[in-house]
Amino acid sequence: xxxxxxxxxxxAARHKTALIGFITAGDPEPGIxxxxxxxxADAGADIIELGVPFSDPMADGPVIQRxxxxxxxxxxxxxxxxxxxxxxxxxxxxxxxxxxxxxxxVEALGYxxxxxxxxxxxxxxxxxxxxxPEEAGEYLTAMRSEGVDAIFLLAPTSxxxxxxxxxxxxxxxxxxxxxxxxxxxxxxxIGEVAAKVSEIRKHTNLPVGVGFGIKxxxxxxxMAQVGDAVIVGSVLVSKIExxxxxxxxxxxxxxxxxxxxxxxxxxx
Amino acid sequence: xxxxxxxxxxxxxxxxxxFGPYGGLFVAETLMEPLxxxxxxxxxxxxxxxxxxxxxxxLASYVGRPSPLYFAERLSRETGGARxxxxxxxxxxxxxHKVNNTVGQALLAKRMGKTRIIAETGAGQHGVATATVxxxxxxxxxxxxxxxxxxxxxxxxxxxxxxGAKVVAVDSGxxxxxxxxxxxxxxWVTNIDNTFYIIGTVAGPHPYPVMVRDFxxxxxxxxxxxxFAQAGRGPDALVACVxxxxxxxxxxxxxxxxxxxxxxxxxxxGEGLATGRxxxxxxxxxxxxxxxxxxxxxxDENGQIIETHSISAxxxxxxxxxxxxxxxDTGRAxxxxxxxxxxxxxxxxxxxxxxxxxxxxxxxxxAFATRLAAGMTPDQIVLVNLSGRGDKDMHTVASLDxxxx
Ligand SMILES: Cc1ncc(COP(=O)(O)O)c(C=O)c1O
Numbered sequence: 001x002x003x004x005x006x007x008x009x010x011x012a013a014r015h016k017t018a019l020i021g022f023i024t025a026g027d028p029e030p031g032i033x034x035x036x037x038x039x040x041a042d043a044g045a046d047i048i049e050l051g052v053p054f055s056d057p058m059a060d061g062p063v064i065q066r067x068x069x070x071x072x073x074x075x076x077x078x079x080x081x082x083x084x085x086x087x088x089x090x091x092x093x094x095x096x097x098x099x100x101x102x103x104x105x106v107e108a109l110g111y112x113x114x115x116x117x118x119x120x121x122x123x124x125x126x127x128x129x130x131x132x133p134e135e136a137g138e139y140l141t142a143m144r145s146e147g148v149d150a151i152f153l154l155a156p157t158s159x160x161x162x163x164x165x166x167x168x169x170x171x172x173x174x175x176x177x178x179x180x181x182x183x184x185x186x187x188x189x190i191g192e193v194a195a196k197v198s199e200i201r202k203h204t205n206l207p208v209g210v211g212f213g214i215k216x217x218x219x220x221x222x223m224a225q226v227g228d229a230v231i232v233g234s235v236l237v238s239k240i241e242x243x244x245x246x247x248x249x250x251x252x253x254x255x256x257x258x259x260x261x262x263x264x265x266x267x268x
Numbered sequence: 269x270x271x272x273x274x275x276x277x278x279x280x281x282x283x284x285x286x287f288g289p290y291g292g293l294f295v296a297e298t299l300m301e302p303l304x305x306x307x308x309x310x311x312x313x314x315x316x317x318x319x320x321x322x323x324x325x326x327l328a329s330y331v332g333r334p335s336p337l338y339f340a341e342r343l344s345r346e347t348g349g350a351r352x353x354x355x356x357x358x359x360x361x362x363x364x365h366k367v368n369n370t371v372g373q374a375l376l377a378k379r380m381g382k383t384r385i386i387a388e389t390g391a392g393q394h395g396v397a398t399a400t401v402x403x404x405x406x407x408x409x410x411x412x413x414x415x416x417x418x419x420x421x422x423x424x425x426x427x428x429x430x431x432g433a434k435v436v437a438v439d440s441g442x443x444x445x446x447x448x449x450x451x452x453x454x455x456w457v458t459n460i461d462n463t464f465y466i467i468g469t470v471a472g473p474h475p476y477p478v479m480v481r482d483f484x485x486x487x488x489x490x491x492x493x494x495x496f497a498q499a500g501r502g503p504d505a506l507v508a509c510v511x512x513x514x515x516x517x518x519x520x521x522x523x524x525x526x527x528x529x530x531x532x533x534x535x536x537x538g539e540g541l542a543t544g545r546x547x548x549x550x551x552x553x554x555x556x557x558x559x560x561x562x563x564x565x566x567x568d569e570n571g572q573i574i575e576t577h578s579i580s581a582x583x584x585x586x587x588x589x590x591x592x593x594x595x596x597d598t599g600r601a602x603x604x605x606x607x608x609x610x611x612x613x614x615x616x617x618x619x620x621x622x623x624x625x626x627x628x629x630x631x632x633x634x635a636f637a638t639r640l641a642a643g644m645t646p647d648q649i650v651l652v653n654l655s656g657r658g659d660k661d662m663h664t665v666a667s668l669d670x671x672x673x
Contacts, residue, residue, distance in 0.1 A: 055441060055573040056558060058450045059296040059457070065440050077570035103294055103557045108571030130294045130557065134284060155298035157460065162300060180298055181458040 003096040003124045004149050004172040007046055008207045008228060017224040019044055019262055020209060022100065022233030023254070024051035024067035025084055026076030028244055034087045036251055040236075041095045043255040044262030048088075049127075049231065052081050052101030059129045061184035063234040066241065078105040078114070082121040089122035098125040098151060098172075106131075111142040118148050125149035125172040133169040140169060153177050154200060156192070167204035173229060176200060177212045184234030188213045194226045217264035224265040232261065277524040277600065280591070285474020285561070288597065291590035293474045295560045299453075302460045307475045309380050314482065319375065326371050327486060330404070331361050333368075335487075337494035337651075342621040343638070350504065350644035352637055354624070354654040355491045355519065364627065364656030365487060365515040366397035370466055372483035374401040377464035384408040384463045388452040390417055390445030390511070391582035391629070392424025393656060394468030399433035409433040412451040414444040417581050424660055442575045445585050449559055469512025470589030473560025477589050484518025491651060492522050499649055505530040505640060508653035509632040510550070510603065511582050513589035515655035524600060533592060534636045536578035537605035547576035549588050550596050550603040563590045579608035579664065580628035582656075610635040615658065615665065627656035628664065 011018050021040045025033050037048050053071035057064060078101070085097050099118065106114050106128060118126060126148055131139060133152060143150040149172030154163055156179065167174060176197060178188035197208050210223045211231030223230045236254050243249040285291045293303065313319040327333040335356045344352045357365040370387075377385060385407045389395030395411040402409035411428055415437045418425055428435050441447040449467075456465040470477045470484075495503055506523060508516035510533040523529050538546035546552065549564040556565040558573060566574050566586035578584045595601035606614075611628060614635035619625045626634060630653070637652040644650065658665070666673045 054571075056446060056450050058453045058559070059298075061454070062440070069441070072572065077572075079570070104565070104567065104573070105571035107556050107562075108567065108569065129296050130560070132293065132295070132297065132300055135292050135294060153297040155296070155300075157298050157301040159301055162297075166297075177296075177298060180460055182454045185458065 002147065002149055002172060003094070004047065007096050008173065011046060017227065017265055018046040018207070018209070018229035019220070019258070019265060020047040020049055020229050020231040021045035021236055021258055022049040022051060022231065023236055023240065024053060024064060024071050025081040026053060026071030026074055027067040027237065027240055028070045028247070030074050030076055030080065030084070032247065032250060033084050036254060037088050038091060039251045039255050040258060041092055043258040045258055047096045047098060047229070049098045049100050049233070050081060050085065052078050052099055052105060054102040054105060057102065059182055061182040061234060063184045063238050063241065067237045078109055079117070082117050082123065085123050086121040096124040097122065098127060099123055100127040100129065103128050103131050111139050115142040115146040115148055119146040123148060125151045127151045127153065127175060129153065133166055136169065151175055156180050156196060163200055164203045167200070167206065170204070170206060173207040173209050174200065174204060175209045175211060175231065176227065178210050179213050181212065183212055185213050187215060187219055190222050190226065193223065197226050217260045220261040221264040221268060225268055230265065280594065281474065281478055285478065287591045287594035290563050290593040291474060291477055291561050293560060294557050294562065295473045296457065298457050299473070303473055303475070309376060310475050310479050313376060313379055319379065323372055323375055326375070327368065331367050331371060332359065333486065334490045335359050337491055337498060339498070340622050343618060344641065346621055347638045347641045349646070350641040350648040350650045351646065352641050353495060353503070353649060353651045355487060355651065357487060357515065357653060357655050358624070358626065358630070358657035362397045362400050363659060364393045364397065365484060365518060366394045366468060367400065368486055368518070369468065369480050369483040369514060370394070370397040370401045373464070373466040373479070374405055374407070377407065378405055380464065382462055382464040384459065385466055386410045386412070386452050386455050386463055387466045387468060388412045388445065388448035389468065390414070390448065390584055391580065391660060392417070392421040392428065393582060393660065395433070395435070396424050396427050396431070398466050399428040399431035402433060403431045410455065411435050412438050412448040412455070414438050414442070414448050416443040417445065420664070421581060421660065423663070445581070446573065469514040470517050470591060471512045471559055471561065471587055477561065477591055480514050481517045481521055481591060484514050485521045487515065487518035487653060488520060488522035491519060495649065495651060501649070502526060503529055503649040503651040504644065505532060505650045507532045507534060507633050507637040507640065507650060509534045509583060509629050509655060510588060510592060511585050511629060512587070513592045515653050517589060517591055519653040520601065531595070531601040532636060532640065533601055533603045534632045535603060535605040536580060536583035536632060537607040538577040540607055541605055545577040546605065547578040547584050547586065548605040549586060550592060551605045555593070558587050561590045563587050563593045579611060580632070582627070582629040583632065604636055606632040606635045612665070612668065614638065624654070625658035626654055627658050628661045630655045
């Protein structure tokens with residue numbers, strides 16, 4: 001059993017929806033990331049998604065683009081990100097960690113080396129935004145042989161056939177991108193998301209996470225009634241960005257919004 | 269992978285858009301179905317007689333095709349060696365080869381019922397060529413351009429605005445062409461329902477590399493007929509500059525099976541390959557994935573894309589079309605690089621000897637062609653793609669000469 005499926009099983013037993021918090025590793029500087037991950041877990045994040053900085057984050061909106069740029073100014077590499085996870089694991093054995101990034105840094109390291117180093121450092125799942133299942137043969141083999149979950153995205157534009165194929169390739173959970181757009185874009189329409197999520201459920205028993213455009217406790221609560229996990233990123237990263245002049249304020253600001261979301265989600 | 273028969277070059281890409289290990293389709297899920305729709309429309313209309321007739325008519329009456337093949341007699345004499353012929357893409361409407369592709373993609377957009385066109389641009393040539401066809405067909409048009417490029421290509425920015433396009437400055441990353449492409453992709457993912465993204469070179473996810481190649485191949489088809497008609501024989505060598513690689517593949521593709529023809533793509537060596545300040549992924553980069561395809565890239569050891577440098581904004585791109593990556597690995601084409609300084613010398617030489625002011629991009633091809641021709645004999649032929657005219661580069665060249673215009 002992977003940490004991710006354990007996590008969803010425990011939550012389901014308590015009729016709770018997972019809250020997944022995303023930050024970009026090394027934003028605004030590498031030293032803050034591990035303590036921030038611990039604080040996020042304490043504030044009610046069930047899974048932590050760590051963005052791997054990339055020079056060309058094509059699927060991200062301006063907030064996460066700037067986070068990538070801040071981290072890259074410190075030269076944060078894929079190896080560095082895995083080292084951060086290793087350090088996090090020294091104090092936390094339970095909270096799943098998922099890396100989310102783009103393919104080229106993974107190609108530069110090599111699929112097999114990446115999968116084994118990820119496993120070694122305590123990474124549980126990997127989302128590679130620009131790696132569709134069609135191209136993922138060797139990548140999937142590498143992830144599976146190390147027992148790292150390969151998580152794939154589904155989108156409003158995904159038709160039946162793609163949904164079915166992607167659900168077959170995926171493990172851990174599937175990530176439904178709730179709107180046509182980049183990260184941090186407009187708020188998704190709940191009815192449309194609900195319809196698509198129930199369509200996805202016909203193809204898989206994996207948990208379905210919903211992300212993109214969830215900005216506040218209200219939208220987190222609404223999405224929690226639809227998905228098995230609510231994924232929030234840009235709103236956390238913008239809290240970091242708003243506190244660049246006062247780094248002490250970063251962790252409390254991220255903790256506050258996460259706890260507010262957690263409480264709102266727990267009301268349902 | 270060995271090439272088992274000469275026709276193999278024309279069997280690529282495969283269904284998934286692969287040229288050997290290169291190409292493919294590496295994008296976020298939201299774009300997968302829209303790209304499948306584009307592929308289906310493209311395949312359908314490339315076999316549709318009405319579409320092809322309309323395309324041919326536009327290429328003739330709007331672009332001004334066929335473009336001449338010109339024997340550069342004084343340049344050849346000054347070089348002393350092979351005869352140099354120039355394929356005059358600089359004489360096209362809007363001044364470069366870029367319009368061959370935008371006319372084709374815009375017709376496809378019309379057939380697909382799209383109402384809004386977006387594009388990325390570096391030098392502004394593709395942006396102008398896109399704004400031009402958008403004006404003609406009545407499309408809304410948005411062009412993404414790096415803030416750095418906007419500053420160095422003011423005239424083209426103004427041309428796009430005159431044509432009714434909105435030019436959006438891109439302030440992320442290195443603020444050049446690659447970032448403009450990222451931003452155009454972000455727009456596309458957000459406005460898929462009504463928007464057609466016209467990519468300006470043979471990069472991007474499948475089907476863009478094959479689609480742009482097919483629209484640009486008119487260059488090589490014409491050149492092949494023209495050289496036989498004018499010289500009674502085929503060329504010994506083809507030379508074209510390579511940014512993303514669209515003018516080059518347009519010339520090369522119809523000649524790939526002509527075994528005796530040497531094929532040379534010329535990348536931008538900038539301040540010199542050894543300085544690291546260049547834009548030559550085929551000569552000095554390594555394989556990776558960017559902008560939807562696998563190809564040679566300029567990147568660091570961690571897989572981050574690094575900034576490029578070239579005197580010509582149109583060559584200032586860290587990737588290259590995947591078919592070129594394949595032609596390099598198979599050995600069918602050779603890729604070389606020319607520095608800013610050598611390109612500038614060629615710019616002046618062609619202007620002086622032939623009364624043709626070339627684009628700085630094309631000047632890279634001229635520079636290598638004269639070097640190559642000098643080692644050949646007068647019965648031999650070097651055919652160069654003169655991809656664009658130099659009007660847009662007046663400011664750059666003048667300021668290097670210390671003149672403000
Ligand atoms: C005149 C000219 N030649 C060449 C290029 C490079 O593009 P490609 O390699 O796709 O032909 C450009 C790009 O802007 C250009 O304007």
